[in-house]
Amino acid sequence: MADQTIVPIEQLLPNKLFLIPLMGRPIFPGIFTPVMVNNQDDVKMVEEAYAGDGFLGICMLETENDPHGVSDLYKVGTVARIIKKINLPDGGLNVFISTLKRFKVRKIVSERSPLLAIVDYLDDTEDDTFEVKALTRALIGEMKEISENNPLFSEEMRLNMINIDHPGKIADFIASILNIEKQDQQRILEMQNVRQRMEQVLVFIKKEQELLRVQKKIQSEINNRIEKTQRDYFLREELKAIKEELGMTTDAKSSDYQKFKEKIEAFDFQGEIKEAVDAEMEKFALMDSNSGEYIVTRNYLETIVNLPWKDPDPESWDLKEARGILDGDHYGLEDVKKRIIEYLAVRKLRRDTKGSIILLVGPPGVGKTSVGKSIARAMNKPFFRFSVGGMRDEAEIKGHRRTYIGAMPGKIIQGLKIVKTKSPVFMIDEVDKMGSSYQGDPSSALLEVLDPEQNVSFRDHYLDLPYDLSNILFILTANTLDSIPGPLMDRAEVIQLSGYIDTEKLEIAKKYLVPRSLEKNGLKKNQVKYSNDSLLFIANGYAREAGVRNFEKNLDKIHRKFATEIVFGEKTEKDKFAPDQELIEKFLGKPIFREDGGKKADIPGTAMGLAWTSMGGDTLIIEAIANAGKEGFSLTGQMGDVMKESASIAWSWMKRYAIAEEIVTPEWYEKHLVHLHIPEGATPKDGPSAGITMAIALLSLLKDKPLRSSLAMTGELSLTGQVLPIGGLKEKTIAARRNGIKDIIIPHQNIRDLDDIPEHIRKGISFHPVQRMEEVIDIAFSRGKIQPKLKDE
């Protein structure tokens, strides 16, 4: 019977081993593991070993060159026993091995395959010292910690650490499962000294722990981040749903974007505008809604989408209806209405709505604004009004560039945003009072707006896109034509409104001002009744002006007082008011103007002239006196240069005339200082049209004889005594009428202007056209009825 004693396997280990080169990591002793063998030489070798004693030497390859030689092998490896061998269909093998012990190659017996080597087995050294025991505990403790954090480790450990009883083996096992470089593993494999090996492993464990800690930290950070974004996402979605449920808009930015997008798509922009607007939208989509630029872009897009871009519908209005509206809104103003109707008729006939400018000129309160409004109403167009009076900065018309903080579009674009159509009526007030400064010239900006050649592609600085203004009907207003830039006047259809006489004011008050003022002040129509005399008393005593603005204000003042009395219970709503002069004086105070007009030229040395200012026509008293003294001629009364020249012409001519006619002797002049003055010295006056008046005032002084009463005159005097034409005859006549004038001396060349003065204004006034100063003198000193060359009764 064979010997049945059990021999430890280590005693069976052969000193000659077939060596298998290993591509992967080294295999430590004490491990049971499968190994794949594909190389045919290696397969043969394994077969041979399996058939023999079943032992193999496993060595790791230093480099993974293929083919590899003996020199590529590490010299320290592990001896393994083949437990099971499975032949694979592709000719390879799957071998289950159990590793036993370290060895070192002493000598290669056969360098060719199968590799055969003589080996020395390496025992662990120093494995039972106190330090090793401590290290063992430390290792186990650390591994426990690792396994707690890494479930994979714990599984493997549970399977493998069960039978480990030797400190060296513990180190080997841990080294084999740690995630370290294979060269490091080989280094550990080559360590025979157990303590060294354990220390080395401990270092790697520490590294692994550090790695795990960082990994865990990163993981938890990522988890937190994911959690936060997820949480935010869910909350936002929830908020959106709540807002939708409540009918509130969702996220402000996206709803703005959506709103802009829809409107912009509807406009169907082309070319430059499309490119610019698209670019702006792209920018907007990417912007942070908290940035300052976001607001700027948002406002810009808001302006774009609120502007009317669609071409206007064809105009639909009826000329007869238009006439009806103009008539209904205004009393009188026949020639103005006629001019406007003519203008509208031409516009209708030409079917041309482009490049239209109307310029309404006249003193304040004559109805320029209300005529403009009526035109808009007659044409079914929205009305927008702004004033350029005192404007000095062209940006007010053309806007600021968007780079400025708080930049805005100019008045024109702002107006279009409000009226929401491309073809409104725009009223631009006070074009005669535009200024200019270092900030640019608003009048040239206005010309750009009005010029039909340029305004088809008007460029506002803020918008910075071409915009067609040619469909706008522009109505400009001014008090005088003098200071209106020439090019602007050339392009416009000029319509003059001259002012009203008493009877017109009376009618306007009865039909429009009184009813409107009553309503404004909460009174009923039948509560207040004015007689014609009362209304005329207000007009003449408190509101002697070309327009009816002050008339309206005074009526308001009276009605306010009535309203107050009713509210205080002093009167009831049933009480009727019939304001007479006494009541009017109680409410408005003593009249500002005297009934007789206040101005009189009834003493020697005085004469009444007629003047024309931006406030309308007016009467002008000229006074002259002579003081004993040295010869001289002085002037006072805020006269402009032209008027001063005109005064000195009058004096020269009259001096010579008086000597020639022997009214005074030449010596008289040597002993007298003559002083000529125009009262209301605070008001600057200029112009040549007072020439004949100054001359006649001087003659009246020299003759010491007053002029005929109720006489006024206007005319420029030349040095040779000719009477030259003047302007504003209509306004002057209205003023003369207000002052009860019966005779007016006018230059002969102004006869044709009389046709423009309505019949009712001329009524009762005799016009005396003259060509020479001598004729003026004849009329001025005549008494009784003169036979006018031209009379309108």
Ligand SMILES: Nc1ncnc2c1ncn2[C@@H]1O[C@H](COP(=O)(O)OP(=O)(O)OP(=O)(O)O)[C@@H](O)[C@H]1O
């Ligand atoms: N012919 C008229 N018929 C009816 N109302 C009139 C007439 N003329 C003027 N009014 C009224 O007088 C008031 C002043 O007129 P409006 O404001 O139009 O004057 P304006 O010429 O525009 O003055 P400004 O030059 O100061 O702007 C308005 O209430 C207007 O309705």
